Structures are given as structure tokens and as C-alpha cells.
Amino acid sequence: MVDWVKSLSKVLYVDLGRKVSWVEEREDLFGKWLGGVGVAVQLYKEEVPRGADPLGHENAVIFAIGPLTGVFPMASKVVAVFKSPLSGFIAEAHGGGRAAATIRFAGYGAIVIKGASDIPIYIVVDGEKVRFRDAGALWGMRSSETVGRVLREALPGAGYRTIMRIGRAGERLVRYSNLTVETYRHFGRMGLGAVFGSKKLKALVVIGKSGFKLPNVRAYREVYKEVYELARGPLTKKYHDLGTAANVLPLDKLGALPTRNFISGRFEGAREISGEKLAEENLARRVACLACPVACIHLAAIREEYEDERYFYKTEFVPYDHEPIYALGSNLGISDRFGLLKLIKAVEDEGLDSISAGVVLAWATEALERGLVSLKETLVELRWGDWRNYIRAVGYIVSQPNEFYKTLALGVEEAAARYGGAEFALAYDRVEPAGYHTGPLYHASLAIGFRHSHLDAGAYAIDQSLVASGAPVPSPEEAVKQIIEEESWRQVLNSLVLCLFGRGVYTKEVVVKALRALGYEADEQTLAELGRRVYLEKHGIKFLEGFKPEGIRIPRRILETPTPLGQVREEFLKGVVSYYAKLVRDYIGDRSAG
Amino acid sequence: MKRLVVVDSNRCVGCDLCVYACTNRYGYVGVSKSAIHVRSAGGIERGFVVVVCRACRDPPCARACPVDALVLRKGGGVVLNPSKCIGCGFCVTACDIGAVMWDSETMKPVICTHCGYCVAFCPHRVISLEEVG
Numbered sequence: 001m002v003d004w005v006k007s008l009s010k011v012l013y014v015d016l017g018r019k020v021s022w023v024e025e026r027e028d029l030f031g032k033w034l035g036g037v038g039v040a041v042q043l044y045k046e047e048v049p050r051g052a053d054p055l056g057h058e059n060a061v062i063f064a065i066g067p068l069t070g071v072f073p074m075a076s077k078v079v080a081v082f083k084s085p086l087s088g089f090i091a092e093a094h095g096g097g098r099a100a101a102t103i104r105f106a107g108y109g110a111i112v113i114k115g116a117s118d119i120p121i122y123i124v125v126d127g128e129k130v131r132f133r134d135a136g137a138l139w140g141m142r143s144s145e146t147v148g149r150v151l152r153e154a155l156p157g158a159g160y161r162t163i164m165r166i167g168r169a170g171e172r173l174v175r176y177s178n179l180t181v182e183t184y185r186h187f188g189r190m191g192l193g194a195v196f197g198s199k200k201l202k203a204l205v206v207i208g209k210s211g212f213k214l215p216n217v218r219a220y221r222e223v224y225k226e227v228y229e230l231a232r233g234p235l236t237k238k239y240h241d242l243g244t245a246a247n248v249l250p251l252d253k254l255g256a257l258p259t260r261n262f263i264s265g266r267f268e269g270a271r272e273i274s275g276e277k278l279a280e281e282n283l284a285r286r287v288a289c290l291a292c293p294v295a296c297i298h299l300a301a302i303r304e305e306y307e308d309e310r311y312f313y314k315t316e317f318v319p320y321d322h323e324p325i326y327a328l329g330s331n332l333g334i335s336d337r338f339g340l341l342k343l344i345k346a347v348e349d350e351g352l353d354s355i356s357a358g359v360v361l362a363w364a365t366e367a368l369e370r371g372l373v374s375l376k377e378t379l380v381e382l383r384w385g386d387w388r389n390y391i392r393a394v395g396y397i398v399s400q401p402n403e404f405y406k407t408l409a410l411g412v413e414e415a416a417a418r419y420g421g422a423e424f425a426l427a428y429d430r431v432e433p434a435g436y437h438t439g440p441l442y443h444a445s446l447a448i449g450f451r452h453s454h455l456d457a458g459a460y461a462i463d464q465s466l467v468a469s470g471a472p473v474p475s476p477e478e479a480v481k482q483i484i485e486e487e488s489w490r491q492v493l494n495s496l497v498l499c500l501f502g503r504g505v506y507t508k509e510v511v512v513k514a515l516r517a518l519g520y521e522a523d524e525q526t527l528a529e530l531g532r533r534v535y536l537e538k539h540g541i542k543f544l545e546g547f548k549p550e551g552i553r554i555p556r557r558i559l560e561t562p563t564p565l566g567q568v569r570e571e572f573l574k575g576v577v578s579y580y581a582k583l584v585r586d587y588i589g590d591r592s593a594g
Numbered sequence: 595m596k597r598l599v600v601v602d603s604n605r606c607v608g609c610d611l612c613v614y615a616c617t618n619r620y621g622y623v624g625v626s627k628s629a630i631h632v633r634s635a636g637g638i639e640r641g642f643v644v645v646v647c648r649a650c651r652d653p654p655c656a657r658a659c660p661v662d663a664l665v666l667r668k669g670g671g672v673v674l675n676p677s678k679c680i681g682c683g684f685c686v687t688a689c690d691i692g693a694v695m696w697d698s699e700t701m702k703p704v705i706c707t708h709c710g711y712c713v714a715f716c717p718h719r720v721i722s723l724e725e726v727g
Binding site for chain 2: 070071073098101104105148149152158159160182183184208209210211212213214217220221224228232284285286287288289290291292293295299317
């Protein structure tokens with residue numbers, strides 16, 4: 001056993017029902033599966049029974065980090081695995097901020113949260129001590145930002161801690177509510193906020209102050225220096241300069257920027273909400289996740305005069321990235337930058353996944369336009385570009401004053417099932433899509449994706465390279481191969497756990513070097529096999545939970561709106577899904593019967 | 595002689611790579627042995643506070659030490675003599691800027707030696723070494 005595994009193998013279990021916690025040494029898991037998603041999926045298998053209700057006490061949330069966390073630059077993410085209340089199946093979300101290294105230096109490789117509390121609580125993990133605290137005073141608080149501020153001031157450990165919390169959306173079980181980390185980062189997708197809410201868990205605070213002795217300092221420093229230089233160089237410059245918002249203009253130019261509920265891939269207001277314009281006019285500060293020199297987190301400042309008093313101003317900070325710009329900007333026809341930032345802020349305060357929220361609102365706008373619903377349902381006039389009314393609607397999604405908004409809180413699939421308009425209800429497997437309309441491979445990757453993030457397999461990049469080279473779109477079988485190969489390798493990165501913005505820094509060669517410096521006998525072949533195994537394990541669990549990809553609904557809108565590679569063909573997507581299903585079923589074999 | 599200075603804390607992005615570099619001097623990873631501390635200035639949007647030893651000419655930490663374990667360093671600041679140190683922690687309390695850190699494994703203070711190892715790992719030129727007379 002590699003010694004380094006021992007530094008990582010403590011798993012903290014917290015049972016919210018009984019209000020107890022304990023630690024188990026799990027060298028077995030960390031030795032075999034490295035960490036991160038590899039380990040989290042195995043813990044999920046142990047903890048969550050097949051028929052568990054995602055919002056019931058049987059569901060568990062597993063946070064896991066990996067051998068490189070806090071040790072090498074850009075190893076800055078935590079993987080969360082849980083059963084999603086949006087999709088109904090095992091799901092995964094990643095979060096940054098100060099969470100990853102802090103969990104590491106609190107002494108844990110993973111934290112398992114199980115059971116459900118009878119009263120609102122929050123948990124404080126301070127090294128070896130775990131405290132259950134009454135969250136009565138925090139429950140129902142209007143802004144998740146305020147919750148963070150209260151906890152920041154009430155608790156010790158400034159500079160050594162992470163504060164993860166949900167907003168009101170999570171409390172009220174909106175199926176696409178998120179878990180916010182350090183105010184501006186998120187475990188964004190798949191409804192982790194609602195899982196916290198169902199457990200009456202308002203926040204998880206971890207304080208980590210320790211360190212670990214390295215097995216070979218000289219070897220470590222050599223690789224560290226190399227990685228550090230790469231991580232602050234041209235490979236990550238895009239993320240440092242404009243952040244992910246750098247994508248807005250190139251995607252628009254390509255005709256791949258989803259606009260007004262994917263009716264078009266071009267937005268006439270793209271320039272106004274571009275990374276360039278935001279940086280020039282609104283960017284106030286760039287910040288980083290722990291252990292990351294890149295600092296891709298872009299915070300805008302919005303200055304606003306109170307309507308009731310002249311010269312009385314307030315200034316608020318709003319994080320922006322490509323995804324909220326797409327979902328709450330171009331996809332809602334909003335080109336007013338101030339309005340877009342105000343809308344993002346509203347979504348942030350409530351603790352909603354901005355992608356799902358934007359897609360749900362886009363569907364509602366079109367449903368109103370086409371007369372499927374009326375003002376009686378929507379309560380406010382939802383019109384492309386009208387950010388003030390969208391802000392009101394965001395509030396209604398959370399407060400749920402009528403049946404319509406109660407339904408919107410369940411996601412776009414449920415909304416379309418109830419009110420119609422499935423052809424323009426954008427979702428794959430009940431999960432609203434991330435902001436690219438690059439071509440068939442991207443949509444295929446969403447159809448068979450796990451995290452429903454564009455980073456699952458990065459297939460938008462394959463589409464873009466096809467556009468550039470003019471090469472023909474591969475056959476479904478070939479496309480599946482490409483997508484799964486990439487997604488499998490990313491399972492290795494997600495087990496270490498690295499930020500995927502560092503995927504260009506951490507080539508296979510660099511990953512091997514970094515692991516060897518810590519005493520792991522890794523080689524590219526073994527790692528690639530591990531990645532494939534993790535891929536099959538997690539997709540396998542989803543199938544065993546009853547996932548049937550062949551029945552997938554492909555929204556007509558996806559097929560109708562041309563991409564830079566032309567129209568996406570339904571047979572292509574169905575072909576991809578069927579090859580994928582066969583591959584996973586071959587892996588799980590007989591287990592599906594049990 | 596040189597001393598470590600914070601050039602512009604507004605450039606700090608809060609990555610903590612300086613903290614990790616400092617701990618690494620002892621062959622460790624983590625935060626436990628770092629003489630630098632970074633924390634948000636009351637919310638990340640307000641930026642970060644970077645706490646480093648100012649290399650005082652007449653350091654309160656040395657005056658507070660009951661066993662003379664902190665010896666004046668040429669160029670300012672102090673050098674720790676760990677075999678004299680009894681771990682009372684008076685030096686930590688004596689430093690108003692909070693630049694005397696605590697190693698809870700050895701139960702002794704962590705004192706900045708102004709070596710500048712951290713400077714090489716600050717990606718955004720927040721800290722630097724400055725010549726002092």
C-alpha cells in the first residue's frame with residue numbers, strides 16, 4: 001500500500017437522524033479507486049439502496065477529494081455523488097471554492113452525510129470534532145449570501161475553512177437548487193440543494209488546519225514546479241483573463257450560442273453580454289479556488305441608485321460565467337447587462353442552478369407566447385428580455401404561490417408533461433442542457449451524460465474541430481467511442497481530483513509524474529483502465545436504478561435549430577444512445593436482474 | 595538582509611499557494627507549518643488579507659517571550675530557538691497583526707525567516723522580498 005493513501009483514507013460519516021458521527025479508515029477504497037468520483041461512487045453503492053427516494057432519509061451525499069487535492073496546483077475540486085431529485089438517478093456535481101483543500105487538511109478523504117434531521121441544523125467539522133448546530137435562525141433567510149456572512153462571523157477558523165450552504169430554493173425542495181460554496185462557487189447541477197433541504201441541512205462548515213509529511217520532497221518539488229509553471233501559463237490564460245465568459249462571442253459567431261429557448265444559435269445582443277464587455281464595464285475582482293493560480297472566478301460589481309432617494313447607492317457583487325450568461329442572458333433574450341447581472345444575483349440569492357432556472361423560464365416564456373398558459377398561471381408577463389419580470393418569476397419558483405410555479409420547481413420535463421409544449425421543453429433525461437449548440441456530438445454527449453455538464457466529455461470541442469477541419473460527422477458508433485474515451489479519461493482527473501480547466505496542464509504524462517512523486521506506481525495504461533472502470537461503475541449503477549436510455553425524449557427544438565454542423569439528426573442521437581446502452585448493459589450483465 | 599513584504603494585497607486572488615509553499619519548506623504539504631496566513635477581508639468580494647511578519651526592529655513577540663527563545667534577527671524580526679521554546683504562546687498574543695502562527699503538532703510558534711520561498715509561488719505578484727539595511 002502506498003503510504004500516501006493513508007493520508008487520505010479517513011472517511012467521516014455523519015448521521016443526521018441520530019446526530020452522531022464517526023470515522024472509518026477506508027484504505028481499501030482509496031487504494032483501489034484513488035479518490036474523488038472513483039471512491040464516491042463506491043461509497044454511494046454502500047450507502048444508497050436501489051429504490052431510495054432522492055428526497056428521503058435513505059439518500060446520502062458523498063463528498064470526496066483525491067490524492068492530489070491540496071498537494072498540486074489546480075487540484076481544487078470536490079466531487080459530490082448523491083441521488084438526484086431532478087433526474088431520479090445517481091448523480092454527480094463538482095464544487096470548488098475553498099472546499100477541497102480544506103477537507104484534505106481537516107484530515108478526510110471523504111465525507112458521507114446520511115439520514116435526515118428532524119429540525120433545521122448545520123454541521124461544523126473542525127478537524128476531529130463534529131458539531132451539530134441549530135439552524136433555526138438561518139432557515140428561510142432571504143439570501144444565501146447573508147447565511148454565509150452570519151456563519152463567517154459566528155464561527156472560528158477564518159482562512160482555514162469552507163462554508164457550504166443552501167438557499168431558500170433548497171429548503172423548498174426546488175429540484176434544481178444548488179449547494180453554494182464560498183458565496184460564488186457551486187455544486188450547481190442535479191439538485192444537491194434540494195437533497196440538503198430534504199435532510200434539513202442548511203450548511204456544512206469544515207475547518208482544516210493540518211498538513212502531511214511528504215514521502216519524497218525532492219521528487220515532489222520538481223514536479224510541482226513544472227505543473228505550477230504550466231498552470232499559470234498560456235494553457236489557462238483564457239480562464240484567467242476573461243474567464244469562461246470568453247466563450248460567448250466565439251459561440252455566437254459560430255451560431256452555437258443558444259438563444260431564446262434554442263430557437264437560434266445567434267444572439268443579436270451577444271456583444272453586450274460578452275466576456276469582453278463584462279470585463280471592460282463591470283469586472284471588479286478576480287478570485288481563485290484554493291490551490292489554483294488561474295483565478296477564473298470573475299466578480300462583477302453593480303452599482304444601483306435606490307428608486308426612492310437620489311444619490312443613495314448600493315453596490316453588489318455578482319459572479320458571472322458562460323453558463324449563467326447563456327441561461328439567463330441569451331436564452332431569455334436579455335442583452336441589458338445590468339439586468340442580466342441583477343437576474344444572476346437573484347438566482348444566486350435563492351440558491352438555484354442557473355442553467356436549469358434559465359431553461360425553465362425560457363420554456364415558460366414560450367408557453368405563454370403560444371397560449372399554453374396564461375397570465376393566470378405565470379402571474380407576471382414573461383417576455384424575452386424583460387429581466388424585471390424574470391426576477392419576479394425566480395422568486396415565484398421558490399415561493400411557489402400556485403400550481404404553475406409548483407410545477408416549474410420540478411423542472412422543465414414536468415412542466416411540459418403538465419402544460420404541453422414538450423417540443424420546446426429542453427431537457428435530456430429530465431435535466432436541462434448546458435449552453436452549447438455546437439453540433440451532434442455535443443448533444444449526443446448530453447443524451448448519454450452523467451453530470452449533464454458540458455465538461456462531461458467536452459464534446460462541444462469535437463464539434464468545433466469538425467467545423468474547423470470540415471471533416472464529416474462520425475458514425476454514431478464512432479461518436480460513442482470518442483465521447484466515452486474522453487469521458488473515461490476524465491474519470492481519472494475527477495478521481496485525483498483536478499479542476500477540468502487544468503486538463504491541458506495535466507496530460508497523461510504529467511498525471512503519472514505527479515502520482516509517482518507521491519509514491520504511486522501509476523502508468524498511463526493502468527490509469528486509463530481505472531477511468532474506464534469508474535465510467536462503467538457509475539453508469540452501471542444508474543442502469544441498475546432503472547435508467548432506460550432508449551426511452552429518451554429528444555426535444556424537437558434541438559433537431560430543428562441548425563447547428564454549425566447543420567441539423568442534428570434524431571437517428572444519430574438514437575444510434576449513440578443505443579450503442580451506449582449496450583456497452584453499459586454488457587458491463588453490468590446479470591446484476592441487472594437483481 | 596531581506597524581508598518579506600506585501601506589495602499589494604488587492605492583487606491577491608486567495609489561492610493560498612504561498613501558504614502551501616511555506617509549509618513545504620519543512621517537507622510537508624498543507625497549512626500547519628506556514629508562517630503566512632491568507633483570509634478573506636470579510637467576504638471574498640472584498641478581497642483578501644495577507645498576513646506576513648513585518649520584521650519589526652523592536653519586535654513585541656521577542657519581548658513577550660519568557661525564555662529568550664526568540665532572538666533578534668539582523669534586518670528585523672526574530673529567529674526561533676526551538677529547544678528553548680516552552681510553547682507558552684505569549685508571542686502569538688503579543689503580535690497585533692497576527693503574524694506569529696502556531697504549529698499545533700509541535701505546539702510551538704511558526705516564525706517567518708524571510709527566506710522568500712513563498713515569493714516564487716505567488717502567481718500574481720502580491721508579495722516580494724525587499725532589501726533592508
